[in-house]
Amino acid sequence: MQAFEKDRFRSSVLYFSNEENERSNEENERILPGAVIAGNSDHVRFLYTLADIGYAYGNNYLRKSASDVLNQIPPDTMSVTMLKGLVESGQLFNLLPSESSNYVLHLLRVLHSLLLPCNGHFMIEATEFQIFFLTSPSCLAVFSFLEDPQILCRWDEYVCSTIVWWLANIAKFILFVAARLKYLRTTGVDGSGCFETGRIIDREQTVFKELCCVVARDLNNRIEENPEIIETIFQV
Numbered sequence: 001m002q003a004f005e006k007d008r009f010r011s012s013v014l015y016f017s018n019e020e021n022e023r024s025n026e027e028n029e030r031i032l033p034g035a036v037i038a039g040n041s042d043h044v045r046f047l048y049t050l051a052d053i054g055y056a057y058g059n060n061y062l063r064k065s066a067s068d069v070l071n072q073i074p075p076d077t078m079s080v081t082m083l084k085g086l087v088e089s090g091q092l093f094n095l096l097p098s099e100s101s102n103y104v105l106h107l108l109r110v111l112h113s114l115l116l117p118c119n120g121h122f123m124i125e126a127t128e129f130q131i132f133f134l135t136s137p138s139c140l141a142v143f144s145f146l147e148d149p150q151i152l153c154r155w156d157e158y159v160c161s162t163i164v165w166w167l168a169n170i171a172k173f174i175l176f177v178a179a180r181l182k183y184l185r186t187t188g189v190d191g192s193g194c195f196e197t198g199r200i201i202d203r204e205q206t207v208f209k210e211l212c213c214v215v216a217r218d219l220n221n222r223i224e225e226n227p228e229i230i231e232t233i234f235q236v
Helices: 001-032 032-039 042-056 060-072 076-087 103-115 128-134 137-146 159-189 204-221
Strands: none
Touching: 032 042, 032 128, 042 060, 042 076, 042 103, 060 103, 076 103, 103 128, 103 159, 128 137, 128 204, 137 159, 159 204
């Protein structure tokens, strides 16, 4: 009996210890420089404006320095809210062309982070934003941008190639999810597995493939409640 009480006490201590550690980690993350910047829209706006100034005056060092900081911060509140509004209203199609190339770059970077989060290998279901984006006509805007012949002519080589790189990676995600969803609808399988590949792929591509399968399975499970949700993605 005493041994049981000791084990229960030890388990309780361990549980509260883990809970305190998680709370402490969250508090520490909130005071990291990247999180502080992402939490203040003025800081984010200052950085991409600074990058625009560097571009306008041919100061590549200034532009790169500001862009490097933007690349290292988590998705900021202002950009996430902006993207949700653009997707919901169908105004994502108007993202390009834009007077601020670095603003577009930053929004595409945030959009990519929301669709392919860094913790994607832990996901067991799609996020609300992934479902929201993939069931909206706005997801087709990515392909309209890539089809625009002027996309490589609006800015300098660095900006144009980087914008195309982000768009291509987002388009790849949409296409993989669409292909997997169509496979599930055609074969009637439960979707618990993933794509079968005939060759060994690296860890990054494996995680990408698994994430696409998770999102496609979640979409497939929601079709019974709302068959219309696949209308947009099936246009891909």
